[in-house]
Amino acid sequence: MEIIHIKQGVSSEVVAEMKSCVLALGFFDGVHLGHQGILQQAKEIAEKEQCTFGVMTFYPHPKDILFPDQGPMTYLTPLPLKAERFESLGVEKLFIVEFTQDFARLSPENFVESYISKLKCVHVVAGFDYHYGSKGAGSMETLYEHGGGRFAVTKVQKIDFECEKISSTAIRQLLAEGSVDEVPAYLGDFYKVKGEVKQNAFFYNNDQFVKVNVDPLYRLPKLGTYRVEVEIDGQVYAGTCHQMTWSDQGSTLLIRIHHCSPNTLQKSIEIHWIDFLYGKQNEAYGLYEYAYPEERAI
Ligand SMILES: Cc1cc2nc3c(=O)[nH]c(=O)nc-3n(C[C@H](O)[C@H](O)[C@H](O)COP(=O)(O)O)c2cc1C
Ligand SMILES: Nc1ncnc2c1ncn2[C@@H]1O[C@H](COP(=O)(O)OP(=O)(O)O)[C@@H](O)[C@H]1O
Structure with missing residues (x-):
């Protein structure tokens, strides 16, 4: 798996090396069963469309930048471990976008144009609740339109356990209660x-x-x-x-x-x-x- 750090925009060198790719989007802390469902779908689509299976994630966590008063974020899977997990799930290119104040201010349209489309993405896979762009204004309902038809979009429905969404928040809550079992x-x-x-x-x-x-x-x-x-x-x-x-x-x-x-x-x-x-x-x-x-x- 190739790891590509993106700081202050996608460089022309990175663009030059890109072949068409399928991108799964999200923070993916924990790489839990919900995330694994997204990654599996993205992998299958990449195999079918014969293009690179990529993941775009962010670092640090948006909360660390948007709400610094809440103290530093702790992770279920710190970045190197998350990268290991992605690799074991067949990810071929991992894009780690530095999450900064400037990045957070990007409009949804600009994010799609300058990051997703620029990376020659032909298909985006993300969960039903994925949001992007300033104030999280972009959603799975706007993604296709913001891409101007240049890539397809697969929205993965909620993956749950006993009717509750499998989420990193739910896992953090179990840890806080000591319910590791x-x-x-x-x-x-x-x-x-x-x-x-x-x-x-x-x-x-x-x-x-x-x-x-x-x-x-x-x-x-x-x-x-x-x-x-x-x-x-x-x-x-x-x-x-x-x-x-x-x-x-x-x-x-x-x-x-x-x-x-x-x-x-x-x-x-x-x-x-x-x-x-x-x-x-x-x-x-x-x-x-x-x-x-x-x-x-x-
Ligand atoms: C370009 C961009 C700008 C963002 N700006 C904000 C923001 O202003 N406020 C916010 O709460 N989240 C913002 N986010 C964070 C997203 O809402 C979301 O938390 C992040 O993309 C990780 O997605 P996930 O939590 O679904 O994995 C932004 C995300 C992107 C990609
Ligand atoms: N239980 C789930 N079912 C479907 N999609 C999910 C689920 N959990 C996360 N996702 C998707 O996985 C990606 C990463 O989500 P993220 O926000 O990092 O997870 P979490 O909600 O666990 O913190 C996003 O595209 C999100 O929509």
């Missing part, structure tokens, strides 16, 4: 977060206590103790996440990984959130209080 019905998978082991200590039975740093851009579930799985070098271990702390530099998780003998220090790991166990954390305990001496074990 309900997330797979929306995401199609466990909620997964990547991190790096900064400190580790062995315990009996080859259990390890690890302190894991997580990028501050990640949205984490509400404070509490969770049953998790930890993936290290392709191997999945059962574990418990005991503690979470936040700072601007990132979040730290204290995780007990069961029956895990390889040295995990400085390894990149993936945490899969399975279930909420209980709300009260033992704030007083750090890694060494858990691990030494053994009788202090939980």
Whole structure:
């Protein structure tokens, strides 16, 4: 998959390299089952029309630019992870448009002219509620007209779970409630977060206590103790996440990984959130209080 960053308009170099393409449009945080439905349709159309399967997304999130007072946005899938997910779903070209104040002021017509049409798009695929252009004034009802007939438009109907739209907002709400066990019905998978082991200590039975740093851009579930799985070098271990702390530099998780003998220090790991166990954390305990001496074990 080729990643093309677009800042201050589509350059002539990018245009020169474009063949006709099908574009799926949206922010796509989480790449959840609703998004996967859009991407699947776009992929099928691109195969049928024998053109490039592209996605146009934005960075940072429009909210960070339009409502900066609400604090920095945290993501279900920070950009590099989202790109990985797109690639695994067959996307051939990923256009990442820098979302700025100037970009937000573009009229719907100008956006279509200067971005979609310019990229030789022959077919746009987006969801029923997709909006574009200043104040989100453009919709799926205006897109064909704004394209002046230069591209076809496929509007994907609402993909829902138990009558509720599958959305990144719904998933964020589940995380805020600690209901991580309900997330797979929306995401199609466990909620997964990547991190790096900064400190580790062995315990009996080859259990390890690890302190894991997580990028501050990640949205984490509400404070509490969770049953998790930890993936290290392709191997999945059962574990418990005991503690979470936040700072601007990132979040730290204290995780007990069961029956895990390889040295995990400085390894990149993936945490899969399975279930909420209980709300009260033992704030007083750090890694060494858990691990030494053994009788202090939980
Ligand atoms: C050119 C352009 C300008 C936009 N300007 C605004 C805006 O002024 N206000 C707003 O709330 N959203 C604005 N948006 C954001 C869209 O409404 C929408 O949130 C964004 O395209 C991501 O789509 P999605 O949330 O459906 O994935 C703009 C989007 C585009 C493409
Ligand atoms: N449940 C859904 N059913 C149909 N289309 C969807 C659904 N969720 C998102 N979309 C579409 O996917 C694209 C990205 O949407 P986005 O606004 O980033 O998702 P969300 O609403 O989850 O935040 C848009 O074209 C949007 O209309």
